[in-house]
Amino acid sequence: MKRNLALALIAPAALLLGGARAPILVPEISQHKVEVRQGFTGADLLLFGAILDPGGTRAAQDYDIVVVLKGPVQSIVLREKRKVAGIWINAASSELRSAPSFFAIASSRPVREIVDDKTAAIYELGLDRLQLSPIGAIDPARQRHFADGLVDLMQRQGLYREDGHGVTISGQVLYQARITLPSQVRTGTYTAETFAIRQGRVITSAVTRVDVSKQGFERFVADQAEGNGLLYGLFAVVVSVAMGWIAGRLFALV
């Protein structure tokens, strides 16, 4: 506790000192547009870049890199099943204002070894550090319980990931991390945030964006289903009747 307090006092001062000599972080991402088209089975994103000393002349020393790719946030109801009278039914729920639809974090070392709890919480470094903004007054233990439940659920679906050795740094200049988007990702604007961390402090960070959107036929179908329900429904009915009818005719010939 005492150490934390000391750290909290020193940190701003150190930040001021360090601020003037922040290293240069040049992040890049293999593609800024992910197009969801027919046959889309997910995308492999390469997040890479370079970190240089303030002068920009030589490699920076002893930095840890953390890369976070975060999907659009959504408001959700998280329900928990409990056993009531012999059967499992939804018994408790929590409303969360800002649950990311996708969250992948990769770091050069496990986050716990790089930063302390407080810093991790500030920058949302780690799956157990997500700021989910629960609605209403919920006691911390319950909140923790639901947050763990969400993370477990999303991890199983491949939508939340944490890789403590996912970033490789070569020659102390170049870093790279590979993050896979599964096919069931939501469309929207994703943010890729890169943090350079030294001695437990975030020295510098940079954000790039990735736009995930449906294109072509997929986009047309999604737009029609959402905005043109009557025609879309009629079309679906006509298609199903026609296919059934054609099959009936064909088999009658056989």
Next chain:
Amino acid sequence: MDVYLPIANLAVNGLVIVGLGALTGLLSGMFGVGGGFLTTPLLIFYGVPPTVAAASAASQVTGASVSGAFAHARRGGIDYHMGAVLVAGGVLGTGIGALLFRLLQSLGQIDTVINILYVLLLGGIGGLMAHESLSALRAQRRGLAQPARRRRHHPLVASLPLRWRFYRSGLYISPLAPLLLGMATGILTMLMGIGGGFILVPAMLYILGMSTNVVVGTSLFQILFVTMATTMMHALTTHAVDIVLAGLLLVGSVSGAQVGAQFAQKAKPEQLRLILAVIVLGVALRMALGLGYRPDEIFTVVPL
């Protein structure tokens, strides 16, 4: 063969979906049930969101019943008069079902209600069918002439006012009975994503007392129109009909339905009913276990 489903937001193996469609189509043609009671749970198991699964399964059942209904129409196996009354009830039922669906969804109990309904209905009807077909088969084996089942409608049906003649069904009963029956299946179609055939067929036999040779055809006829109404209802309210998913299911199911209808003509009805009973009981048992055992994942996410 990877296919991306634009509404379900998911890549699936197209061949698996076509195969699933073929399986349910086969059931549809053979027994006159929609097959939705298998499609919906299997799609959910495959990772398709539940609402999308139910909505798209409905249009698949439409396709399967068209080709099945055509096959039966050629044999004169549809009582259109009875069918029209059932459809009217069914469309009313989908409306009520949509309201119930929304109510249960906001309470967070839709999944539990659906599962309990599955267990009760499938278990009850499956048990009834199994018992009946087993005793029929046993009687046959002993060489006894199968006692002709007295075809008569339930006493309650007789007490309803107003009587119409349904010539092909060989009935003179109140139209309120099929209307209420149609309504009940309409509600279940919307709630459970099923065609309702496995309830309709036994109800037509044992409650209405319809003549056996028009039961399957008429049930397909009713399912056809009620699933069309369900597809429209979903397209307008939940926006969850995935045309690509439905198309894949359709390719399999329309051909499966044709093959099934031809099987049905060759096989013995008692055996057919026993097979259906076993499948239905199997699904019911699986659902019952699902309710009782600790689920793999106790948390679920719903958009606010």
